[in-house]
Amino acid sequence: MRHTISILIENEAGALSRVAGLYSSRGYNIESLTVAPTDDASLSRMTIVTSGPEHVIEQITKQTNKLIEVVKVVDLTDTAHVTRELMLVKLQAVGAAREEVKRLADIFRGKIVDVTESSYVVEITGECTKLDAFLSAVGQSQILEVVRSGATGMARGEKSLKV
Amino acid sequence: MELSGGEILFASLKEEGVEFIFGYPGGAVLHIYDALYKQDEIKHILVRHEQGASHAADGYARATGKPGVCLVTSGPGATNVVTGLATAHMDSIPMVVITGQVHQDMIGTDAFQECDIIGISRPCVKHNFLVSSLEDLAPTIKKAFHIATTGRPGPVLIDIPKNLTAPEVRIPFVYPKEVELRSYNPVTGGHLGQVRKAIDQLVIAKRPVIYFGGGAVQGEASEQLTRLGHELGYPVTGTLMGLGAYPSTDDLFIGMLGMHGTYEANMAMHECDVLLAVGARFDDRVTGQLKTFCPHARVIHIDIDPASIAKNVAVDVPIVGDVGRVLTEMLACLAETNQRAESDELAAWWQQINVWRDVDSYAYDRKSDTIKPQRVIEVMYEVTKGEAYVTSDVGQHQMFAAQFYKFDKPRRWINSGGLGTMGFGLPAAFGVKMAFPDSDVACVTGEGSIQMCIQELATCKQYNAPIKILNLNNGYLGMVRQWQEFNYESRYSSSYVDALPDFVKLAEAYGHVGIQIDKPADLEGAIREAFAQKDRLVFLDILTDTEENVYPMIEAGKGHHEMRLNPKRSEFI
Ligand SMILES: Cc1cc2nc3c(=O)[nH]c(=O)nc-3n(C[C@H](O)[C@H](O)[C@H](O)COP(=O)(O)OP(=O)(O)OC[C@H]3O[C@@H](n4cnc5c(N)ncnc54)[C@H](O)[C@@H]3O)c2cc1C
Ligand SMILES: Cc1ncc(C[n+]2csc(CCOP(=O)(O)OP(=O)(O)O)c2C)c(N)n1
Ligand SMILES: [Mg+2]
Numbered sequence: 001m002r003h004t005i006s007i008l009i010e011n012e013a014g015a016l017s018r019v020a021g022l023y024s025s026r027g028y029n030i031e032s033l034t035v036a037p038t039d040d041a042s043l044s045r046m047t048i049v050t051s052g053p054e055h056v057i058e059q060i061t062k063q064t065n066k067l068i069e070v071v072k073v074v075d076l077t078d079t080a081h082v083t084r085e086l087m088l089v090k091l092q093a094v095g096a097a098r099e100e101v102k103r104l105a106d107i108f109r110g111k112i113v114d115v116t117e118s119s120y121v122v123e124i125t126g127e128c129t130k131l132d133a134f135l136s137a138v139g140q141s142q143i144l145e146v147v148r149s150g151a152t153g154m155a156r157g158e159k160s161l162k163v
Numbered sequence: 164m165e166l167s168g169g170e171i172l173f174a175s176l177k178e179e180g181v182e183f184i185f186g187y188p189g190g191a192v193l194h195i196y197d198a199l200y201k202q203d204e205i206k207h208i209l210v211r212h213e214q215g216a217s218h219a220a221d222g223y224a225r226a227t228g229k230p231g232v233c234l235v236t237s238g239p240g241a242t243n244v245v246t247g248l249a250t251a252h253m254d255s256i257p258m259v260v261i262t263g264q265v266h267q268d269m270i271g272t273d274a275f276q277e278c279d280i281i282g283i284s285r286p287c288v289k290h291n292f293l294v295s296s297l298e299d300l301a302p303t304i305k306k307a308f309h310i311a312t313t314g315r316p317g318p319v320l321i322d323i324p325k326n327l328t329a330p331e332v333r334i335p336f337v338y339p340k341e342v343e344l345r346s347y348n349p350v351t352g353g354h355l356g357q358v359r360k361a362i363d364q365l366v367i368a369k370r371p372v373i374y375f376g377g378g379a380v381q382g383e384a385s386e387q388l389t390r391l392g393h394e395l396g397y398p399v400t401g402t403l404m405g406l407g408a409y410p411s412t413d414d415l416f417i418g419m420l421g422m423h424g425t426y427e428a429n430m431a432m433h434e435c436d437v438l439l440a441v442g443a444r445f446d447d448r449v450t451g452q453l454k455t456f457c458p459h460a461r462v463i464h465i466d467i468d469p470a471s472i473a474k475n476v477a478v479d480v481p482i483v484g485d486v487g488r489v490l491t492e493m494l495a496c497l498a499e500t501n502q503r504a505e506s507d508e509l510a511a512w513w514q515q516i517n518v519w520r521d522v523d524s525y526a527y528d529r530k531s532d533t534i535k536p537q538r539v540i541e542v543m544y545e546v547t548k549g550e551a552y553v554t555s556d557v558g559q560h561q562m563f564a565a566q567f568y569k570f571d572k573p574r575r576w577i578n579s580g581g582l583g584t585m586g587f588g589l590p591a592a593f594g595v596k597m598a599f600p601d602s603d604v605a606c607v608t609g610e611g612s613i614q615m616c617i618q619e620l621a622t623c624k625q626y627n628a629p630i631k632i633l634n635l636n637n638g639y640l641g642m643v644r645q646w647q648e649f650n651y652e653s654r655y656s657s658s659y660v661d662a663l664p665d666f667v668k669l670a671e672a673y674g675h676v677g678i679q680i681d682k683p684a685d686l687e688g689a690i691r692e693a694f695a696q697k698d699r700l701v702f703l704d705i706l707t708d709t710e711e712n713v714y715p716m717i718e719a720g721k722g723h724h725e726m727r728l729n730p731k732r733s734e735f736i
Contacts, residue, residue, distance in 0.1 A: 010346055025286045058473065065469070066468070
């Protein structure tokens with residue numbers, strides 16, 4: 001099953017490579033990984049989307065927790081949570097497709113952030129599945145380039161992941 | 164008081180109570196070696212290869228419980244300690260390894276003797292630090308010792324760029340009194356509710372087994388473990404890493420378990436209904452085939468590392484905490500209840516175990532006219548009265564030492580279990596001898612392993628370490644040959660060790676005593692003589708049976724109940 005794991009980690013040189021190294025050396029799968037400093041500049045927040053059987057996920061959280069620079073780890077999948085991903089898509093936009101792409105972007109609440117005679121860049125945020133759905137709606141033949149940020153997320157409600 | 168980086172390093176090590184550092188100089192640590200020269204509190208031991216430094220520091224740590232310390236240069240010096248780091252990491256041994264790094268301005272430029280030791284060592288250390296300012300040096304050393312020695316112990320590496328140790332750059336020295344790491348707070352006391360649950364399970368057991376490991380050694384929990392065993396009267400088995408934490412000569416001890424453990428220990432594991440695991444990590448050499456592992460047992464597992472629990476085997480009662488503290492809590496909890504296992508059931512269980520014991524799975528041919536490796540260890544056990552520190556290398560000789568030397572005390576049996584590092588034994592024995600100059604220290608090795616760090620014979624000479632080396636010379640990489648015999652129809656591919664040196668002359672060339680023996684009748688005399696020479700290193704080259712195998716054995720893919728016994732046993736039982 002797919003799990004979204006949130007990590008608070010000391011914002012220090014090399015900390016990211018410890019997490020990435022742990023995943024590769026233990027053969028854990030990473031679907032996406034995002035990281036950036038938080039409101040507290042001494043901490044980075046990382047979101048990892050991974051998948052595997054339950055006992056592997058348990059090992060993943062325990063082994064991640066064991067890294068000295070990791071302050072906190074939660075598996076968001078255990079509770080109600082929101083995830084969001086940002087995607088930029090460059091699409092071919094000529095002739096009839098130009099209007100169709102615009103219409104689809106509207107339906108998906110995307111924004112067109114760059115326009116040329118023959119192309120659009122569309123920005124969309126949402127759950128990963130929404131981004132997937134957009135891509136399949138526009139169709140492979142229209143797509144020139146895709147960049148996705150990877151998912152970030154947090155638990156719903158008052159509970160917060162802080163030091 | 165203003166000190167340079169080099170001076171800060173030694174002042175800090177002194178604060179940590181370090182007696183010895185094992186090291187080897189080079190460009191990036193020249194400032195440090197100059198600071199070393201100007202102080203006389205910390206004794207530096209010049210090894211002959213950085214791998215030797217790492218195993219010596221490791222041996223010192225295993226025998227004393229204090230962290231072992233190494234100092235090496237950048238580049239090749241640093242890469243040479245990687246095997247030692249991985250060895251210590253696998254067995255959870257506290258070490259602090261200091262590596263020199265190139266000047267900060269040159270990092271990343273492929274400078275002379277630059278290598279990314281932080282990156283290289285990352286998967287085989289508990290933690291590592293690249294020191295980025297002189298102000299950070301003392302606090303980093305403090306953190307390194309703290310991390311290495313607390314929680315689940317392990318090696319920590321500190322990489323120090325050369326410019327930070329320059330004699331002309333000086334800052335006031337204050338060694339921090341405490342460390343605060345918001346991201347690192349290992350649990351020590353066990354959860355009381357869990358401890359009670361464990362006791363509830365233990366007192367209703369019909370076929371219980373206590374299985375202890377290296378954590379009982381690391382956690383200094385021998386006394387509590389022995390009391391618990393006696394209080395309950397349950398059979399006790401230990402891993403290769405745990406040996407000595409529970410007295411091997413105690414009646415309740417049923418021997419080592421696992422691949423080359425006793426038949427009774429493995430059968431008891433297979434049939435048990437409650438298993439109490441104490442600081443052990445369910446390694447594959449111990450569990451055998453996981454599908455058939457302890458099929459009837461409820462499992463209680465005490466471990467300081469949550470990640471060790473339920474890693475390979477599902478656990479019914481997990482207890483995260485220090486073994487010493489948790490066992491103390493368990494003993495207190497036991498004292499509060501009168502409930503104990505049914506005595507009839509327990510007696511029946513022991514009766515069954517004794518039937519397995521009578522199989523005598525370690526039996527070997529005592530009438531052989533070649534020297535049997537098992538006999539060598541038995542004789543050494545008698546001669547040293549079971550009191551020696553015994554280090555070993557890796558192979559059949561290691562298994563024979565574990566099977567036949569009955570360790571009654573922890574920290575006496577020193578070997579590389581997790582990584583299985585050939586070359587470990589000699590430098591480790593040297594490190595132990597530095598810590599305990601008045602004790603007997605023996606290195607059990609093979610003609611293959613000993614050649615991997617043989618250069619440390621010179622270190623033993625220079626620092627006067629009269630250890631005894633028992634080279635069980637079977638002419639083969641015996642453990643490999645055994646697997647080839649069993650699994651590859653005796654195709655001994657590259658396992659015969661040709662062109663062996665004359666070990667007697669070699670020992671003599673290094674300034675030591677060498678003795679070769681090949682007759683069983685000479686064995687005891689030679690071993691006595693070796694241990695009687697208190698002030699000389701004696702290298703006993705013992706020509707043993709070339710094709711002896713280690714029995715019993717759980718082969719790959721087999722379970723505890725499927726042990727292979729010595730096929731010739733009917734001839735000598
Ligand atoms: C050739 C060869 C053959 C081998 N055959 C066998 C064999 O037949 N049988 C065998 O047993 N091994 C054998 N081994 C060794 C094996 O590979 C493992 O190293 C060993 O079984 C691990 O022992 P352990 O479970 O005690 O773990 P260790 O590696 O000693 O780990 C200790 C555990 O205790 C925990 N711990 C540490 N400190 C504390 C504390 N204070 N409180 C609580 N928990 C703590 C740690 O977190 C860890 O989980 C063999 C090795 C070689 C090289
Ligand atoms: C550094 C290293 N290389 C290879 C091995 C694989 N290996 C395990 S046991 C063994 C044979 C050891 O031979 P020897 O030291 O003569 O001991 P014996 O088994 O004959 O007692 C080998 C090659 C290892 N454990 N370590
Ligand atoms: Mg050999």
